[in-house]
Amino acid sequence: MSAQAPTSLAPTGLKAWLPHLLMVPVTILTLYPVLYVIKLALSGTAGVTSSAWPWPEQFSLDAFRTVIGHSDAQGGWLFGRQLFNSLVVSAATTVLGISLACAAAYGFARFEFPGRRVGLLAFLATQMFPGILTLIPLYVLIQKLGLLDSMLGLTLVYSTTTIPFCTWTLKGYFDTLPKEIEESALIDGATRLQIFLRIILPLSAPAIAVTALFSFMAAWNEFVLAYTFLSREAAYTLPVMIRNYVGEKDVQWSLFAASSLIASLPVMALFYALQKHLVGGLTAGGVKG
Amino acid sequence: MARVLLTDIEKAYGDVRVVRRLNLDVADGEFLVLVGASGCGKSTTLRMVAGLEAISAGDLFIGERRVNDVAPRDRDIAMVFQSYALYPHMTVYQNLAFGLTLRGVPAAEIEKRVQEAAKMLGLVEYLQRKPAALSGGQRQRVAMGRAVVRQPSVFLFDEPLSNLDAKLRVQMRLEIARLHKRLGTTILYVTHDQVEAMTLADRIAVMHEGVLQQCAPPQEIYNRPANTYVATFIGSPAMNLLPVVAQPLPDGGARLVGSGLNVTLNSADVARYLPEGPPAGGLPEQLTVGVRPQDWRVVSDSDPQVDALMAVDVTEPLGAETFVFGELELPAGPPGQDLYAGRDGSTRHRRESACILRCEPAVPVSDGQRVALHIDRERLLLFAADGTRLAGPGHP
Ligand SMILES: Nc1ncnc2c1ncn2[C@@H]1O[C@H](COP(=O)(O)OP(=O)(O)OP(=O)(O)O)[C@@H](O)[C@H]1O
């Protein structure tokens, strides 16, 4: 007897459509603000209409041109300078934060030493307070160090705020790496440092990618500290620059929107580049089970 | 190649002593298998030899060198883990070459050794693959290859085959035996598979709760287990252990009664269990008789040699042999002389203790039947109340 085999196991009829009926409105709702920002950015410098429709009534790249071309009185290219500031500060924060966090996390994950528990808890405790709390002390510190208005100052502050989170995340990941792999390497003749560099780090690529992305984004998007520490326009990072388009007297929504979009591009690019690593499973096959 | 010597090795975690005063002398080139129930300290012992676990007390020598405080990489050992512990981000080739690269072996030499090991272990076509793309058996081979290329003086194996299916295990077992024959390297091998132990070992060391019970060649362990623990641990089905009471006979012999046994030993037999000369009362009173399942002989009911009667519950004909499961019974004796009379004076058959018997398929035994059994005196082991074996047949 030959029964007609079902061609697909997917549900049919209402069952198939119900999720879509729910998901489509939710997606639209989520995307609406983004679309609205795009509309604002594309509406040119003309001004904002009050229409709620997120589709631009006119297409103009004027706002982008203005934002990108923004220069100071002497003709110095301010936008370029600020973009550079943001990139350098974020990248430096990531590199500094991750290198320190990796080493710290490995120590916490693998070695017994006095103060290990206390250290971990202290790291955790710093995460319990809102960052704003440290604003004043940090300001004083940075001022004393003469690092106001400098990329180095901002980088130091950003790194210290991201390290605890990164350390905890990485320690959590290192804890899951089978100890035998390291023991194997130890017997094979590797030193602790070689194990760290040649076994642990490559195996932790997914976790490091995630924490790196976190650090980068945290630094890239940070506004309050930057706004407090930076006063020269040439020292601004992009979030401070964006904020400046929303002045007290005139609010330039289209410039604000355009600069926001421009500022989010690098993060999106980074996400795209790292997405392969964001999916775990790199240790598959190393140990059985 | 090197001798491995453990003298009074101890391992304690806090107050818990997981390895106690362990003395082992593994000769150069010897294949020593450590067996024991789960948690008895086998892995701990191996890891102490590897240097992955600190030694709490005692001395460990590899070759002529005391290595208690020597780092693992300087002990000239290689270890194969139960979980294989391959480097997942490296290809098979890199996995094999890693240890050599670290030690600064010239590239040409690395290439040669890796290719050699790959050929020996059938890994040539997988050299460029990552471990994730290998089967369990292939990963196991890579783990072995990684040890082999290093050409260490001692191999340490911690249950290397326990993650493989039965067929592959047999195959890899042969491969390990071949490897040992070919390289002649000293091997310490942990397993709780007794077939592996029996087939691979030059000597087997049986551990129980951190204490070494016996260390001897497989046949010796099997035929003359040092105590009841070893007796039941090695051999499948396990040895029958039947508690008895020894009653001295006027002629210097003894009668062993209990658990459904009624065994008469003549004076020559008894003397063999007491090579130091008989103490005042002859054999100790409380004893345990040990009989391997194949050491029973089925005899006719009327045979004067009957040592026990067995009520057969189940027979398992396996083709080449038959396992018979049942219980030893107390037969009714003549009135007044009934050795086995119950406390209530009853003289009916009474089931005493479980018993396993292995016999030729030709021997007619069937379920529900009652068979008379005789124990070959050459194969009858006696254990004292503390579990240690009395010297016994064949013993000097
Ligand atoms: N870090 C530790 N702290 C306390 N006890 C431990 C520790 N590591 C192992 N043990 C104990 O030591 C004993 C021996 O462990 P070991 O791993 O050597 O057993 P094993 O003989 O290899 O067992 P298995 O056959 O299950 O592998 C166990 O009872 C275990 O609970």
Ligand SMILES: [Mg+2]
């Ligand atoms: Mg173990």
